[in-house]
Amino acid sequence: METFIKKRIKAIKKGDQNAYAEIVELYKDKVYRLCYRMLGNRHEAEDAAQEAFVRAYINIHTYNTNMKFSSWLYRIATNLSIDKIRKKKPSVYLDEEVSGTEGLTVYSQLPSTEASPEETLESLELQETVQKAIEKLPEKYRSVIVLKYIEDLSLQEISEILDIPIGTVKTRIHRGREALRKHLGHL
Amino acid sequence: MECPNHIIKLMHDYLDDDITPDDERELREHLQQCSACAHHFNSLKRTIAFIQHASHITPSSNFTANVMARLPKEKKMVRLGRWLKNHPFVTAASLFLALMVGSLFTTWNGEQQFSVSTRENVIIQDRTVIVPKGKVVEGDIVVRNGSIKIEGKVNGDVTVIHGEKYLASAGQVTGEIEEINQVFDWIWYNIKESVKDVMKAFE
Ligand SMILES: [Zn+2]
Numbered sequence: 106m107e108t109f110i111k112k113r114i115k116a117i118k119k120g121d122q123n124a125y126a127e128i129v130e131l132y133k134d135k136v137y138r139l140c141y142r143m144l145g146n147r148h149e150a151e152d153a154a155q156e157a158f159v160r161a162y163i164n165i166h167t168y169n170t171n172m173k174f175s176s177w178l179y180r181i182a183t184n185l186s187i188d189k190i191r192k193k194k195p196s197v198y199l200d201e202e203v204s205g206t207e208g209l210t211v212y213s214q215l216p217s218t219e220a221s222p223e224e225t226l227e228s229l230e231l232q233e234t235v236q237k238a239i240e241k242l243p244e245k246y247r248s249v250i251v252l253k254y255i256e257d258l259s260l261q262e263i264s265e266i267l268d269i270p271i272g273t274v275k276t277r278i279h280r281g282r283e284a285l286r287k288h289l290g291h292l
Numbered sequence: 293m294e295c296p297n298h299i300i301k302l303m304h305d306y307l308d309d310d311i312t313p314d315d316e317r318e319l320r321e322h323l324q325q326c327s328a329c330a331h332h333f334n335s336l337k338r339t340i341a342f343i344q345h346a347s348h349i350t351p352s353s354n355f356t357a358n359v360m361a362r363l364p365k366e367k368k369m370v371r372l373g374r375w376l377k378n379h380p381f382v383t384a385a386s387l388f389l390a391l392m393v394g395s396l397f398t399t400w401n402g403e404q405q406f407s408v409s410t411r412e413n414v415i416i417q418d419r420t421v422i423v424p425k426g427k428v429v430e431g432d433i434v435v436r437n438g439s440i441k442i443e444g445k446v447n448g449d450v451t452v453i454h455g456e457k458y459l460a461s462a463g464q465v466t467g468e469i470e471e472i473n474q475v476f477d478w479i480w481y482n483i484k485e486s487v488k489d490v491m492k493a494f495e
Pocket residue numbers: 293294295296299322326327328329330
């Protein structure tokens with residue numbers, strides 16, 4: 106797997122775009138999922154995920170092979186999503202700590218999510234509730250929760266992706282879990 | 293009931309799979325006695341399960357194509373390289389021309405030694421290879437710096453480099469028969485040989 110990626114990256118650095126298409130195919134689901142959970146809207150997620158791949162391609166020369174390629178991609182996608190969240194929100198929201206439910210009700214107007222037809226109404230409602238709860242998290246908690254529970258990454262990987270100490274990752278996950286619990290724990 | 297403040301912290305350590313055995317024991321003992329904390333812990337675990345079971349949505353089917361369309365144009369040399377890779381004959385020919393022509397002139401002029409690719413069922417007289425009447429050579433024959441006289445049969449191609457071929461009226465060659473006496477024939481012959489090798493590698 107890693108040799109496959111390394112070979113493709115070598116070719117991409119030489120400017121071979123076809124090699125990059127293989128990389129996109131490989132990671133598109135994960136990157137899209139991350140953006141979707143961060144942004145809560147399919148259309149915005151599609152655009153953000155595409156932009157993340159374009160940025161990764163343009164900046165491929167700055168990619169350090171000591172890092173997992175997927176981690177580097179997640180970092181780009183996470184930062185991009187956070188940028189987009191900040192652009193569409195008032196800044197007062199940003200530094201708000203998750204202390205009680207007050208901080209979580211600020212964002213009440215939510216974009217609707219499309220569902221695939223095979224989803225039952227019941228599970229669709231649950232899906233929406235879950236997504237809304239994630240979106241109510243300020244982005245610093247949202248990103249760690251998405252990386253941990255949607256992308257299923259280790260604390261070490263999350264620390265690397267977000268470039269923050271493991272202790273900080275833990276604190277954010279704890280607070281994120283507590284905040285989510287207030288919305289989902291009673292279900 | 294008064295709960296020690298750090299019990300919640302222990303719950304999260306447990307959920308992070310990062311708890312010492314002593315702490316875990318303390319947590320378990322407390323949860324057994326305290327229904328409020330037990331409830332808190334269960335709702336945390338339920339919350340995690342909900343997040344983990346969020347459906348795995350996928351991007352549009354033309355996602356990759358859209359990304360590729362948004363990339364800056366690639367360099368010409370890379371496109372040429374890939375095109376050549378997809379056209380092995382051209383690649384072999386151009387590689388051959390670029391790298392080999394120089395040395396070919398040398399081999400063309402320098403290699404004067406008589407050689408023949410097979411010794412079976414043939415007679416060699418001086419610099420002439422004879423396939424006698426009634427004899428059959430299985431496979432190709434390449435004669436360098438000599439001639440060939442075919443009175444029998446060759447089941448294959450006959451190539452004569454720097455020489456002449458004589459095909460008797462009764463003689464038979466099932467494959468191609470070729471005489472190479474010009475430097476360009478020689479180059480063409482080498483190109484075809486290297487392409488055959490490339491094709492074999494692709495089979
Ligand atoms: Zn308690």
